[in-house]
Amino acid sequence: MSATSGDTYVANRGVIPEVHLNSEKPIDHDTSKTTSVTDVDLDPVAIEKQEAPHVEAPPREVTGWKWGLVVVAILSSIFLFALDNTVVADIQPAIIANFGDIQKLPWLTGAFLIGSASTNLVWGKIYGQMEAKVTYLIALVIFEVGSALCGAAPTMNALIIGRVIAGVGGSGMYVGVMTLLSVTTSIQERPMYVGLTGLMWGIGTVLGPIIGGAFTDSSAGWRWAFYINLVIGGLFAPVYLFMLPKSDPRKGVPVLRRFKELDWVGTILLIGAFISFIMAVSFGGILYAWNSGQIIACFVVTFSLFGIFAVQQELAIFTTIEQRIFPVQFLRSRTMLLLFAETSSGATGIVVPLYM
Known part of the structure; x- marks a missing residue:
């Protein structure tokens, strides 16, 4: 294929016209007003100041x-x-x-x-x-x-x-x-x-x-x-x-x-539930048989009080959402649930061998 003078032929591209620049009027570069990207963006001191976290x-x-x-x-x-x-x-x-x-x-x-x-x-x-x-x-x-x-x-x-x-x-x-x-x-x-x-x-x-x-x-x-x-x-x-x-x-x-704003109802329910639960697991099989009336009664009281406590906290009965003793919102967080489980497991791993 033929091309006119000054044009360049490239295979599969056709004719690329030659671009003529006016060489008589060069672009004026004022070096005094030129800002080097390297001077700003690659300056180690500047980078350190930008990346340093606020302490x-x-x-x-x-x-x-x-x-x-x-x-x-x-x-x-x-x-x-x-x-x-x-x-x-x-x-x-x-x-x-x-x-x-x-x-x-x-x-x-x-x-x-x-x-x-x-x-x-x-x-x-x-x-x-x-x-x-x-x-x-x-x-x-x-x-x-x-x-x-x-x-x-x-x-x-x-x-x-x-x-x-x-x-x-x-x-x-x-x-x-x-x-x-x-x-x-x-x-x-x-x-x-x-x-x-x-x-x-x-x-x-x-x-x-x-x-x-x-x-x-x-x-x-x-x-x-x-x-x-x-x-x-x-x-x-x-x-x-x-x-x-x-x-x-x-x-x-x-x-x-x-003191008046404290969740007194939740406090009483929680303390009662923990007392009955610890009595059940501490005395069962030692002072009383696991199937004895005393231990069964402790477990019944434990689960009853924990159940009432859960309802009282969820509905903020006799308290407010801000003042309730248990942070119910944490139960909706997988991270907090994992922390609860990990803490319980860690405590169990430490205490159980001491009394085996």
Whole structure:
């Protein structure tokens, strides 16, 4: 195929006309006004500034070594709570030798679980209403009073009551530590501190039987397995009183009004359900046969109260959606359900081998 002068023939494309540029009028490039893409987009300093995440400043006034001391102090309460959870594993023979009443032996563990498990959600709502430092100190005092009663108990019944009180206070301390860390740490550093609480819980759980057995075999005796809580609590008392940061979620709201807004009906139903359930699983097969009337009655009461509690929470009866004690909305989240299952499995994996 022929092409006119100046045209170019390309196979399968046909004729491509030649484009003539006016070479007599070159384009003027003012280098002084030219901005290099490389200078801006590929500048390492600029890239680092653009990609660097915004680091949130910690929302606390206590810093430096004082903050470090506060962290050690509140983590010690996690350690003591975990320690008390398993400390009776190796001191039970000494307690029975001292008091007798072997039929009440399951209460030593069950009483502590009743106090801690039944009040966990209650403490969570209280911390959402009250000043965190004051609430934490109250929980700490309750725990120490229970520990003192356990150590000085003249009878098995007194020891059991002390275990219940210590469980209530320990639960409040645990929830308090989580609350204090959430309001005094930035989102970037929070995982580290929460991880430390898990570490202290693990150490306390493992060392509980060891420390209890060591005191039992020593001249100090088994009572010091509980008195040790008073020693550590007293050691950090100045930190709790004078250095612990304050955090009030509802400033300006009268305390009486805050108490009135708590979900008291849900609290009573939940505590009752936990008490009957823990009694059933703790005493079944030990004090009473699993098919005995006492254990069956405990299970009937348990499921009845949990059923009423579920309806009361879902419909917000005698409370409001915002103030109900159980976060029903979490049950609609697969992530939260997985967390519930994982936490339950982890606790079971730790506790069951200790009492096998």
